[in-house]
Amino acid sequence: MEFKLEAHRIVSISLGKIYNSRVQRGGIKLHKNLLVSLVLRSARQVYLSDPCPGLYLTGHPGAPALPQQPGESVAGPPAGWGEPPPPAACAAWPEPEPQMELPAVPEVPREGDAEPAATVTGAGDTLQGGEAEAAEAAWRRVEGLRETAVGGAGVPAGGSDVFPQGPGAARRPCGCPPGDEDKMSASPRVDGCRTPRPAGPEPPVPPPVCPRKRGAEGVGGGPADCPAPGSTPLKKPRRNSEEQPGGAAAGAAAEEEEEMETGNVANLISIFGSSFSGLLRKSPGGGREEAEGEKSGPEAAEPGQICCDKPVLRDINSWSTAIVAF
Amino acid sequence: MAGAGGGGCPAGGNDLQWCFSQVKGAVDEDVAEADVISTVEFSHSGDLLATGDKGGRVVIFQREQENKSRPHSRGEYNVYSTFQSHEPEFDYLKSLEIEEKINKIRWLPRQSAARFLLSTNDKTIKLWKISERDKRAEGCNLQDEDGRLRDPSSVTALRVPILKPMDLMVEANPRRIFANAHTYHINSISVNSDHETYLSADDLRINLWHLEITDRSFNIVDIKPANMEELTEVITAAEFHPHQCNVLVYSSSKGTIRLCDMRSSALCDRHSKFFEEPEDPSSRSFFSEIISSVSDVKFSHSGRYMMTRDYLSVKVWDLNMESRPVETHQVHEYLRSKLCSLYENDCIFDKFECCWNGCDSAIMTGSYNNFFRMFDRTTWRDVTLEASRENSKPRASLKPRRVCAGGKRKKDEVSVDSLDFSKKILHTAWHPAENIIAVAATNNLYIFQDKAN
Numbered sequence: 001m002e003f004k005l006e007a008h009r010i011v012s013i014s015l016g017k018i019y020n021s022r023v024q025r026g027g028i029k030l031h032k033n034l035l036v037s038l039v040l041r042s043a044r045q046v047y048l049s050d051p052c053p054g055l056y057l058t059g060h061p062g063a064p065a066l067p068q069q070p071g072e073s074v075a076g077p078p079a080g081w082g083e084p085p086p087p088a089a090c091a092a093w094p095e096p097e098p099q100m101e102l103p104a105v106p107e108v109p110r111e112g113d114a115e116p117a118a119t120v121t122g123a124g125d126t127l128q129g130g131e132a133e134a135a136e137a138a139w140r141r142v143e144g145l146r147e148t149a150v151g152g153a154g155v156p157a158g159g160s161d162v163f164p165q166g167p168g169a170a171r172r173p174c175g176c177p178p179g180d181e182d183k184m185s186a187s188p189r190v191d192g193c194r195t196p197r198p199a200g201p202e203p204p205v206p207p208p209v210c211p212r213k214r215g216a217e218g219v220g221g222g223p224a225d226c227p228a229p230g231s232t233p234l235k236k237p238r239r240n241s242e243e244q245p246g247g248a249a250a251g252a253a254a255e256e257e258e259e260m261e262t263g264n265v266a267n268l269i270s271i272f273g274s275s276f277s278g279l280l281r282k283s284p285g286g287g288r289e290e291a292e293g294e295k296s297g298p299e300a301a302e303p304g305q306i307c308c309d310k311p312v313l314r315d316i317n318s319w320s321t322a323i324v325a326f
Numbered sequence: 327m328a329g330a331g332g333g334g335c336p337a338g339g340n341d342l343q344w345c346f347s348q349v350k351g352a353v354d355e356d357v358a359e360a361d362v363i364s365t366v367e368f369s370h371s372g373d374l375l376a377t378g379d380k381g382g383r384v385v386i387f388q389r390e391q392e393n394k395s396r397p398h399s400r401g402e403y404n405v406y407s408t409f410q411s412h413e414p415e416f417d418y419l420k421s422l423e424i425e426e427k428i429n430k431i432r433w434l435p436r437q438s439a440a441r442f443l444l445s446t447n448d449k450t451i452k453l454w455k456i457s458e459r460d461k462r463a464e465g466c467n468l469q470d471e472d473g474r475l476r477d478p479s480s481v482t483a484l485r486v487p488i489l490k491p492m493d494l495m496v497e498a499n500p501r502r503i504f505a506n507a508h509t510y511h512i513n514s515i516s517v518n519s520d521h522e523t524y525l526s527a528d529d530l531r532i533n534l535w536h537l538e539i540t541d542r543s544f545n546i547v548d549i550k551p552a553n554m555e556e557l558t559e560v561i562t563a564a565e566f567h568p569h570q571c572n573v574l575v576y577s578s579s580k581g582t583i584r585l586c587d588m589r590s591s592a593l594c595d596r597h598s599k600f601f602e603e604p605e606d607p608s609s610r611s612f613f614s615e616i617i618s619s620v621s622d623v624k625f626s627h628s629g630r631y632m633m634t635r636d637y638l639s640v641k642v643w644d645l646n647m648e649s650r651p652v653e654t655h656q657v658h659e660y661l662r663s664k665l666c667s668l669y670e671n672d673c674i675f676d677k678f679e680c681c682w683n684g685c686d687s688a689i690m691t692g693s694y695n696n697f698f699r700m701f702d703r704t705t706w707r708d709v710t711l712e713a714s715r716e717n718s719k720p721r722a723s724l725k726p727r728r729v730c731a732g733g734k735r736k737k738d739e740v741s742v743d744s745l746d747f748s749k750k751i752l753h754t755a756w757h758p759a760e761n762i763i764a765v766a767a768t769n770n771l772y773i774f775q776d777k778a779n
Contacts, residue, residue, distance in 0.1 A: 013669065026423055026424065026448060026511075027423065029511060030530075032675050035619065039669065042615075069749075263564055
């Protein structure tokens with residue numbers, strides 16, 4: 001369990017770094033982003049292994065381990081770490097069109113995979129902004145899992161005003177009409193147009209096969225002088241505008257994000273426009289949103305603690321939510 | 327109190343006492359980003375010391391001649407030349423800003439009165455000629471003393487110009503600009519022992535240049551996969567062998583080093599030797615890959631060994647043994663339990679460099695809290711020293727520092743939690759022949775010498 005906690009945290013931090021790298025001076029640093037993606041992959045593996053009680057996952061028998069969002073990985077133009085296109089192509093004009101993918105193939109086999117493997121999306125072009133998409137794609141897998149779970153779990157208590165749609169709905173930050181959802185509210189945040197992700201029921205995925213390969217390292221409390229990662233100013237995610245596949249839970253989940261412990265997470269939610277499954281009901285019964293909301297506050301105050309040896313049970317909820325949010 | 331550091335050839339192996347000599351740079355607490363030193367390099371004779379900073383400037387210090395009338399300023403380094411090497415650029419096609427930060431400086435071996443160095447940022451390498459001018463011509467026929475051209479028809483008599491002394495002026499002129507050969511960020515340059523060619527390495531490729539030719543370079547290593555999704559490692563550093571002009575090594579983000587022989591084929595994608603130490607499975611963590619990434623590789627002066635720096639250790643390899651290093655020195659093992667926090671604050675991505683002393687008996691590398699470490703390979707002793715303004719009295723001895731990893735902290739020890747991770751020493755250089763070291767601490771350059779010097 002503590003591994004999962006740490007994994008959660010690491011994932012959110014990693015996503016934050018990938019996001020920040022897009023706006024760094026000097027362009028995206030291939031080396032650093034490669035390393036971050038490796039960490040992200042490891043953490044994700046850990047996270048996806050062995051479902052924990054009270055966490056999402058097994059709404060269904062043979063719980064899907066990796067969300068299969070058909071066409072999800074079509075999420076962008078061919079991705080890859082690729083180099084800039086020839087001058088004629090002009091594709092490099094500032095388009096944070098995410099074009100990168102995680103370089104590594106997830107260990108979990110996909111069967112009946114309607115989507116092209118999320119990691120394979122064709123040749124790369126610009127070196128810009130791609131990792132964000134990679135991370136997003138990675139998370140969509142996780143989400144999809146949750147979405148299906150939630151579908152089974154029922155509607156959580158916290159109503160949210162917003163979310164009408166079916167699974168796989170993607171928030172289009174730039175307001176591009178999605179292929180399927182007309183109810184999706186567009187976020188005014190213009191991040192660049194993402195290719196709409198056709199929604200559809202995700203085929204169930206076989207449970208993850210990968211055993212947890214890494215143990216969380218025991219980390220002592222972080223040094224006092226370690227700042228929170230990528231401390232970009234927090235933009236509160238626009239909860240109300242996120243749709244939520246699977247129903248009402250999203251609203252509640254969104255609330256939790258608000259106090260999310262890592263500023264990046266909130267940013268990422270907004271930026272990546274992941275669908276809010278909100279399924280990650282911290283507990284099977286759901287309805288702990290308020291509790292979580294409060295809890296994430298204190299957690300937010302002590303990021304260093306998260307990395308400590310002793311997992312703090314209360315963290316699980318905000319973690320799950322954070323992850324789910326993506 | 328003894329310090330380790332075998333020193334330059336004269337002292338070899340004796341215990342040395344390092345003393346403060348000089349510090350260059352502003353004292354301000356508020357450090358401008360542009361002033362952060364990003365590379366330090368002694369010339370081959372050691373009389374010049376070059377630094378590059380994030381603002382794209384190069385500052386060259388020259389060692390003063392020993393002067394009997396001023397014995398205390400023996401061998402001090404003073405500013406010799408300052409020039410703007412690189413400017414920020416914008417690549418309009420890719421919408422990318424190209425930083426002006428100087429990633430590396432490498433001196434060319436001296437072949438004339440002028441001095442030459444290569445400086446590089448992420449994309450462009452420049453060859454600079456640094457020359458002195460201490461005479462000027464007076465009495466020219468075609469221009470007057472102000473430099474204005476004379477009308478030739480007004481010249482009625484010819485005279486021979488006379489050379490008159492003037493105040494020393496040091497000029498830096500860009501003689502060659504090697505551009506547009508790298509798609510990714512250049513991390514290394516290395517001058518070949520043939521003194522005619524050099525290599526430049528970015529994340530995925532290594533190019534070979536001739537110093538005279540700027541419009542062409544040869545790609546000798548290319549690890550870019552056909553499908554970028556299969557990318558698993560990048561090149562992190564590269565260097566030519568000090569004596570064999572056909573041999574080069576490059577390190578990777580996976581902690582491996584490949585030695586290539588340019589005689590074997592034009593494209594050195596297949597290595598001649600592959601150096602890798604098997605990972606210790608018991609120390610696996612989320613961050614194992616990051617901390618195994620090699621941030622610097624340096625051949626020994628003899629050419630028999632090479633040294634690699636990864637996040638927590640320095641390893642010395644015998645070129646004849648690929649299976650494991652012959653020495654491993656822990657730089658700051660106490661950080662192993664802090665990797666998660668160091669990942670959060672990005673410190674885990676810091677690229678520390680390392681260097682040999684002149685006779686290869688000692689190695690040095692930096693750490694945090696303005697600490698730097700020296701390892702004596704003959705006595706197997708190591709010492710931690712600090713570059714700080716507090717220890718900046720002339721010829722004040724440096725006191726060895728200790729970090730307390732846990733448990734009871736003794737007096738004079740620094741606890742791990744009180745280390746200042748914003749004070750990192752990434753760049754250090756050792757004089758090629760003497761026990762003089764240059765240590766870059768953010769925007770300050772410290773010069774230390776041993777007592778005997």
